[in-house]
Amino acid sequence: MFKKITILFTAALFILVSNAILFASEGPKGNDRKGKYTYRKVYKSCSESGQVESATPKISPSDKTMAEWKSIFDTKNFDEFGCKDHWVSLSDEDFLDIYSYFYGHASDSPSPATCK
Amino acid sequence: MKKNLATILILIFVSGLFQLTGCTPDKTVKTAETQTEDRSWMFHDIVDADFVKAHMDNPMPANVMLIDSRPHKTKFIKGHIPGAVSIPFSEFDKKTNLLPEDKNALLIYYCEGETCKLSHNSARKAEALGYKNVKVYAKGYPEWATLYGGSADTVPVKSGEVEGAIDLERFAAIIADDPGSILLIDVRDPDEFKKGSFKTAINIPVESLDKKINDLPEDKPVVFVCSTGARSGEAFYMAKDLKKSLKEVYYVEAGITFKADGQYEIKKPVKP
Numbered sequence: 001m002f003k004k005i006t007i008l009f010t011a012a013l014f015i016l017v018s019n020a021i022l023f024a025s026e027g028p029k030g031n032d033r034k035g036k037y038t039y040r041k042v043y044k045s046c047s048e049s050g051q052v053e054s055a056t057p058k059i060s061p062s063d064k065t066m067a068e069w070k071s072i073f074d075t076k077n078f079d080e081f082g083c084k085d086h087w088v089s090l091s092d093e094d095f096l097d098i099y100s101y102f103y104g105h106a107s108d109s110p111s112p113a114t115c116k
Numbered sequence: 117m118k119k120n121l122a123t124i125l126i127l128i129f130v131s132g133l134f135q136l137t138g139c140t141p142d143k144t145v146k147t148a149e150t151q152t153e154d155r156s157w158m159f160h161d162i163v164d165a166d167f168v169k170a171h172m173d174n175p176m177p178a179n180v181m182l183i184d185s186r187p188h189k190t191k192f193i194k195g196h197i198p199g200a201v202s203i204p205f206s207e208f209d210k211k212t213n214l215l216p217e218d219k220n221a222l223l224i225y226y227c228e229g230e231t232c233k234l235s236h237n238s239a240r241k242a243e244a245l246g247y248k249n250v251k252v253y254a255k256g257y258p259e260w261a262t263l264y265g266g267s268a269d270t271v272p273v274k275s276g277e278v279e280g281a282i283d284l285e286r287f288a289a290i291i292a293d294d295p296g297s298i299l300l301i302d303v304r305d306p307d308e309f310k311k312g313s314f315k316t317a318i319n320i321p322v323e324s325l326d327k328k329i330n331d332l333p334e335d336k337p338v339v340f341v342c343s344t345g346a347r348s349g350e351a352f353y354m355a356k357d358l359k360k361s362l363k364e365v366y367y368v369e370a371g372i373t374f375k376a377d378g379q380y381e382i383k384k385p386v387k388p
Contacts, residue, residue, distance in 0.1 A: 031279065033349030033369075037357070040350065056323070105346075113346070 027066065028073075028100045030093070035101030038094045046083035061105035061113040069106050073099040159225075159236040159252040165263055168224055168253050172199055178315070179221040184257070184296070185234035186227045188335050192296070197226065197260050201296040201316055202336070205234040208241050210333065213318050219246045226253040226260075273298065273337045273366060280352040281369035282339055284382055291316075299338045301325075303351045312374030314341065322347045322354075329359045337364035345369040 040057060047055035059081060061069070072078070073095075078087040090098070105113035171180050182200040184192050185208075192202040203211045205227075215223070223242050225235035239250045253260075273290065276283045290298055295316040302309050302317040309319040320328055322342070332338060338355065340348035348367035355365045371383040 033278075033280070033345070033367075034353045036346060037350045037353035041357070111344075114344075 027070075027103045028096055030096035030098075030100035032097070032100040032104040035094075035097030035099070038090075039098045039101060042083065042086050042090070042098075046086055049083075051083045051086075061102040061109075062107045064102075064106060065108045066103050066106040069099070069102045073102070157233055157236060158254070159239040159250075161239075161251050162254045163224065163251045165253070165255065165259060167251070168197070168226075168260070169264075171222060171224065172197075179216060179218055180224075181216055181221060182224050182226070183235075183238065184227070185225050185238040186232075186257070191228065191257075195257065195261060196296070197257060198293060199295070200226075203238070205238045207333070207335075208238055210331075212245065214316075215242070215245070215247070220248055222249045222251070223247055224251045224253055226256040229256045229258045230254055232256060273339070273364060275366070276369060278369055280349065280356075280365070280367055281345075282366035284368070284370055284384065287339070287368060288382060297336060299333060299336050301332075301338060301340050301351070302342070303340050303347045304342050308343070312380075314380065317341065322351050325351055325354055326358060329355060332359060332362060334362055337366060338362060340365075340367040341372060342368075343373075344371050 040055075043052065043057040044055040046052045052058075064072075072080075076088075078084055081087060103109070105111055168182065171177070172182055182197060184196050184200040184202050185205045186192055186196075186202075187204050187206070188202045192200075192204075196202070201214060203214055215221075223239070225239045225242070227233075227235040235252045235254070235256065239252045242250045273282060273286065275281065291300075291314060295314070300314055300317040302313045302319050303322040303325060304313075304319070305321050306319060309317075313319070332355070340351040340355075342348040342351075345368060349369065352365055352367040355362055368382070369384075373381045373383070375381070
C-alpha cells in the first residue's frame with residue numbers, strides 16, 4: 001500500500017515539475033512585434049516629458065538572458081529603464097507585448113535582437 | 117409658276133439650315149487638318165513597343181522604370197503593362213520618391229494611346245527634375261494590350277499567419293508580376309538599402325517613419341520590409357497607431373537576403 005502511494009506521489013510530482021519547466025521555457029505569449037513598437041512609444045513619451053535624454057531606447061533585449069528578463073518582468077522592476085510612471089501605467093496587453101519582445105529576443109533566445 | 121417658287125424657297129431654306137449647323141465639307145476638312153498639325157503637346161522623345169520590350173524584363177532591369185501615368189483605380193488596376201509602376205500624372209509631385217535616385221535611369225512613360233497627354237506631361241516634369249533619359253511610349257497601353265496582352269488583374273494582397281503579416285507566396289507573386297500595385301517601403305538604414313533592395317521599394321528608415329507617416333498615400337496597400345521582420349513589424353504597428361486612415365497595411369514577417377545581382381531570398385524566420 002505504502003509503495004503504491006509513493007509511486008503515485010512521485011508520478012504526480014514528476015508531472016507537475018515537467019509542466020512547470022515546459023511553461024517556463026515557452027515564455028510569455030504576447031505579440032513581440034507590437035511589443036517592439038510599444039516599447040519605443042513608451043521611450044518616446046518619456047523623452048517628450050524630459051525624463052530621458054533620447055527617444056531612442058538604450059536597453060536592447062539582447063542585453064540580458066531570457067531568465068534575467070523573466071525575473072525583471074515578473075517582479076516589475078523597471079529601475080533600469082527609468083520612467084517608472086510610464087511603465088506602471090501600461091495596460092496588461094502592452095505589458096505582455098513588451099515582455100514578449102524582450103524575452104523573445106534575449107541574448108540566449110533563438111532570435112537575439114541584432115537590428116535596431 | 118407657284119410650284120417652282122415653292123421649290124426654290126424650300127431649297128434656300130434647306131441650304132440655310134446646313135449653313136447654320138456647319139455641315140459643310142469644307143469645315144470638316146479644316147478641323148481635321150488643324151488637329152493633325154498641332155503636336156506641340158507631345159514629348160520630344162517618342163519610342164515604340166519594340167523599344168519598350170527590348171528594355172524590360174522580369175524583374176525590371178536596374179535603372180529602367182516603366183511608368184503608367186494614368187489614374188490608378190480607374191485605369192492601372194484594370195490593366196497595365198506588366199512591370200509598370202503606377203505614378204498617375206495627377207500625383208506626380210507627391211510620388212517623386214518612387215522615381216529612381218539615379219538621374220541617368222531610363223524612364224519610359226505611357227498612358228492611354230496617341231491622344232493621351234498624361235505620359236507626355238509626366239515626361240516633361242521628369243526632365244525638369246533632372247532625369248536625362250526620358251522617353252514616351254506614345255501608343256501606350258491600348259497598343260500593348262493588343263500586341264502582348266496586359267496585366268488585367270492585379271495580384272491581390274493576402275494576409276499571412278500572424279497579425280499584419282502578408283502571405284509570403286502572395287508577396288513573392290506581387291513582386292514578380294505586379295510590383296506597382298503596392299507601396300513597398302524598406303525601413304532599414306540607408307546604408308543597408310544601398311547594398312540591395314527590391315527594385316520598386318522606397319527607403320524610409322523606421323527611426324524617421326513617424327515624421328513621414330502622414331505623407332504616405334492611401335490609394336494602394338502599403339507593405340513594409342526589412343531584413344528579419346522586426347523593424348517592418350514595428351513599422352506596421354506604428355502605421356496602425358499613427359495613420360489609422362491607412363486601410364491596407366502589411367509587413368513581411370520573414371528573413372530577406374538581397375544579393376548583389378538584384379536577386380533576393382525570402383526565408384520564414386524561426387520564432388522562439
